[in-house]
Amino acid sequence: MYPVGEKWDIATRIVNGQPARVEEFPWFVGLTRTKGYSSAPICGGSLITDRHVVTAGHCLLRHSGLFPDTTYALVGAWDWTDRFTARRSQIVKVYEGRPISTFDYAEGHIPEGDVAIMELEQPVELNPTAYPICLPPADLTLAKVKTGVLTGWGRFVEGGGQPDKVKRTSKTLKIMDYKECSRVPAMRQVLRRYPLPLTDRQLCALGDDEDTCQGDSGGPLMWYNEATERYHIIGLVSWGEGCNRPGIPGVYANMLNPNIRNYVTCQVSGGVTCRD
Known part of the structure; x- marks a missing residue:
């Protein structure tokens, strides 16, 4: 998650969440620079086929430290420091990263289509700890989606340390479209300082004392x-103003947008997907 108005700490986490249950979110992926368990994931992602991960496009920037030739996907790891759960997880090298759009990092611009597909060098062995999440059906719209849940390895508090275990929001978050989000009083103040307006390729989520923070970028809504x-x-963690600041929604890439949904679907054809 990109904190607007602050130095970009792309290693951006879920605030005031609770530990997820083992195997609760088998599609959740940690993206790391090392083949092992010595360093915390830099960004989150989601397994959408047995060999494709969807994440935020800004996670592929050189400033993030994630390059396709040196990036690994940690799949099925509930606690990235625990050797027992580590033995049940899989570490797969990323073959290629394909963002849906490019933008100027130096200017701090997050694009409206903050989405990227990572193709893995080899298929993930699907099992109860590693399984793709379902893409949204074509007829699913924001009008039908009122609430959502987040998961990630993000920080507990703004500027704080990183948890070892995957966390989730304990309560559901209110989902709103970009127009409603732009009208939120506290968000209007943020957008006055932000160079780009919100569009229908983005959606927002607002919780009661729960939010994403540094380290959650690219993770699933x-x-x-x-x-x-x-x-x-339905969304990917994209950017926000700090962590869990009162009344300020987080911004997500909108996976329900037809253009984004079609792009992702075309990029992952041939892989093993979830069974709807």
Whole structure:
């Protein structure tokens, strides 16, 4: 998550969340620079096929330290420091990273389509700890989605240390479209300082005392379909003003946007997806 108006600490985490249960989110991926468990993940991502991860486009910037030729996807790891759970996880090298758009990092501009697909060098072995999340169906719109859930390895508090275990928001977050988000009083103040307006390729989420923070970038905003009892990815952590500041929503790449959804679908054809 990019903190607007502050130095960019791209190693951007979920504030006031709770530990996720083991195997609760088997699609969650940590992106790291090392083949092992010696360093914390830099960004989050989501397994959407057995060989594709979707993350935020800004996670591929050189300033993040994530380059396709030196980046690894940590799949199925609930606690990245625990040797027992580590043995059950998989570390797969990233073959290629493809952002949907490019932008000038030096200017601090996060694009409206802050999305990238990472192709892995080899398929992930699918099991209860490693399984793709469902992409949103074509008929799913924001009008049908009222709340969402986040997960990530982000910091507990702004500027604080990083947890070892995957965290999730304990309560659901209110989802709003870019127009409603732009009208939130505290958000209007933020957008006056931000060089680009919000568009329909973005959505926002606001929680009661819960938010993303440094380290959560690229992680999934999820909607639970009670009819099918499945999670669908509806957004990617993109940017925000600090961490959990009162009344200020976080901004996400909108996976429900037809252009973004079609781009992602075309990029991952041929992979093993979730079973809707």
